[in-house]
Amino acid sequence: xxxxxxxxxxHADVQIRFEIKETLFSECSQFQKIEVFKSKxxxxxxxxxDALMLTERDEFVYHEMIAHVPLFVHPNPxxxxxxxxxxxxxxxxxxxxxxxEQVDLVDIDEMVSRVCxxxxxxxxxxxxxxxxxxxxxxxxxxxxxCAEKYEVIIIDSTDPVSVGEGLFTREFYxxxxxxxxxxGILVNQSESPAWQPxxxxxxxxxxxxxxxxxxFYQAHTPTxxxxxxxxxxxxxKHHPIDDFSAGSYQKSxxxxxxxxxxxxxxxxxxxxxxxxxxxxxxx
Amino acid sequence: xxxxxxxxxxHADVQIRFEIKETLFSECSQFQKIEVFKSKxxxxxxxxxDALMLTERDEFVYHEMIAHVPLFVHPNPxxxxxxxxxxxxxxxxxxxxxxxEQVDLVDIDEMVSRVCxxxxxxxxxxxxxxxxxxxxxxxxxxxxxCAEKYEVIIIDSTDPVSVGEGLFTREFYxxxxxxxxxxGILVNQSESPAWQPxxxxxxxxxxxxxxxxxxFYQAHTPTxxxxxxxxxxxxxKHHPIDDFSAGSYQKSxxxxxxxxxxxxxxxxxxxxxxxxxxxxxxx
Numbered sequence: 001x002x003x004x005x006x007x008x009x010x011h012a013d014v015q016i017r018f019e020i021k022e023t024l025f026s027e028c029s030q031f032q033k034i035e036v037f038k039s040k041x042x043x044x045x046x047x048x049x050d051a052l053m054l055t056e057r058d059e060f061v062y063h064e065m066i067a068h069v070p071l072f073v074h075p076n077p078x079x080x081x082x083x084x085x086x087x088x089x090x091x092x093x094x095x096x097x098x099x100x101e102q103v104d105l106v107d108i109d110e111m112v113s114r115v116c117x118x119x120x121x122x123x124x125x126x127x128x129x130x131x132x133x134x135x136x137x138x139x140x141x142x143x144x145x146c147a148e149k150y151e152v153i154i155i156d157s158t159d160p161v162s163v164g165e166g167l168f169t170r171e172f173y174x175x176x177x178x179x180x181x182x183x184g185i186l187v188n189q190s191e192s193p194a195w196q197p198x199x200x201x202x203x204x205x206x207x208x209x210x211x212x213x214x215x216f217y218q219a220h221t222p223t224x225x226x227x228x229x230x231x232x233x234x235x236x237k238h239h240p241i242d243d244f245s246a247g248s249y250q251k252s253x254x255x256x257x258x259x260x261x262x263x264x265x266x267x268x269x270x271x272x273x274x275x276x277x278x279x280x281x282x283x
Numbered sequence: 284x285x286x287x288x289x290x291x292x293x294h295a296d297v298q299i300r301f302e303i304k305e306t307l308f309s310e311c312s313q314f315q316k317i318e319v320f321k322s323k324x325x326x327x328x329x330x331x332x333d334a335l336m337l338t339e340r341d342e343f344v345y346h347e348m349i350a351h352v353p354l355f356v357h358p359n360p361x362x363x364x365x366x367x368x369x370x371x372x373x374x375x376x377x378x379x380x381x382x383x384e385q386v387d388l389v390d391i392d393e394m395v396s397r398v399c400x401x402x403x404x405x406x407x408x409x410x411x412x413x414x415x416x417x418x419x420x421x422x423x424x425x426x427x428x429c430a431e432k433y434e435v436i437i438i439d440s441t442d443p444v445s446v447g448e449g450l451f452t453r454e455f456y457x458x459x460x461x462x463x464x465x466x467g468i469l470v471n472q473s474e475s476p477a478w479q480p481x482x483x484x485x486x487x488x489x490x491x492x493x494x495x496x497x498x499f500y501q502a503h504t505p506t507x508x509x510x511x512x513x514x515x516x517x518x519x520k521h522h523p524i525d526d527f528s529a530g531s532y533q534k535s536x537x538x539x540x541x542x543x544x545x546x547x548x549x550x551x552x553x554x555x556x557x558x559x560x561x562x563x564x565x566x
Contacts, residue, residue: 040296227511272540
């Protein structure tokens with residue numbers, strides 16, 4: 001007998017079916033259904049509300065790209081705020097930077113972190129370290145009421161539906177801007193330009209209505225179909241390439257599986273159709 | 284009732300299911316099963332032996348990237364040989380270059396071109412133009428016996444199984460090298476570094492045993508899962524970035540949907556795991 005986990009991409013009339021060996025966990029939290037499957041090729045997989053969140057095989061792509069791009073641009077990213085990201089992967093990458101003194105993680109659903117600590121310890125254990133403060137509450141409310149300031153904010157959210165919806169509004173971006181330092185940077189996961197062009201364009205417009213500098217970059221994310229994923233880079237001062245710190249990168253001596261200095265810069269080279277949907281000039 | 288076309292990626296224990304509205308064509312040629320489906324999101328889709336070859340929605344990515352990268356590097360690509368590519372998409376892109384005087388297309392299966400002329404005229408019509416010579420025969424034998432020379436050879440093949448297998452051998456690459464000019468360039472589709480790392484590594488080793496300069500580049504191909512596709516760039520003389528002709532690019536005034544000068548250069552910036560599988564030095 002074969003067992004499958006199927007994820008629907010209804011906007012593209014496509015479904016992907018992963019053959020799985022075993023269901024390791026399946027429970028509903030107060031907010032969502034959380035499942036862990038085991039696959040031969042992808043290792044363990046975290047699924048929330050029938051959407052694939054991460055696989056052991058390729059989670060490094062998304063987590064390295066959402067964390068290191070802003071952290072090698074900001075010259076002194078002492079305080080980082082992560083909204084969402086309860087699995088711990090983005091925290092793990094942020095902690096690799098010695099300049100980062102404090103990571104605040106705000107995820108609405110504590111059960112995600114508990115499940116990840118149990119089934120994905122290599123990803124989630126960094127959540128338990130001293131430089132990290134986890135708060136399980138609504139990120140929208142947290143940002144609105146926060147009295148602290150951050151150099152970098154990373155929005156590591158689910159799709160703009162259900163609990164993730166509030167993390168894609170102009171109001172939320174404005175509240176984020178208010179708690180960023182004067183040279184702060186916000187990065188957010190921004191869906192796929194190939195299959196969700198309207199969503200990417202909407203995120204761009206909202207970010208541009210709040211931030212003086214908005215750019216997009218991309219990565220090859222195998223299990224976020226169609227493998228072409230966008231990240232927003234919204235900044236008060238720093239430019240993502242001109243202010244990339246090659247010196248910090250070289251000094252860091254960090255071991256990456258996806259990221260490197262050339263990948264950093266080239267991730268901002270957008271294909272024509274992506275430039276078009278952002279209404280950028282054709283070169 | 285819903286109708287689906289399913290493609291198995293057995294190497295990754297994954298299946299993708301496209302909801303289709305209609306089967307427009309389904310017949311077996313002497314070599315393979317050829318089908319055309321219609322989907323709401325992707326438009327018409329060409330399927331050969333149950334593997335998706337192209338969709339109207341995103342064929343531009345693969346065809347632009349396999350053609351324009353070598354053609355904007357070689358300073359005078361007068362004669363181009365395409366092995367495979369019977370759908371006509373690569374021919375269409377090559378013909379956009381005024382420097383290209385002659386395109387020879389060699390595909391083993393004439394029925395592919397006939398079906399594409401009928402169902403995908405925007406893609407296949409360039410096959411019928413004056414600068415193009417179509418020959419329906421085995422590419423391996425053609426290259427072995429060819430007396431002409433080409434500035435650029437493009438291997439636009441299916442996967443390295445069945446009729447495509449002979450297009451991935453060292454002997455074939457050597458025969459290609461023999462019919463390239465002294466400054467010739469060969470480009471080939473090289474599978475996915477994320478899901479077929481061993482295949483990519485094998486292609487690299489075989490190309491390196493024949494050509495003095497071998498590089499790889501990549502593109503976001505939504506419907507060639509997992510959307511991270513590799514192309515080999517094997518060259519006798521020219522470097523894919525140092526010899527990129529910005530002047531020709533600007534003068535060409537061509538309209539692209541994916542390709543541009545920045546995309547050309549950044550496509551060669553490989554993620555660490557891709558560098559690792561090619562045994563390249565970590566930066």
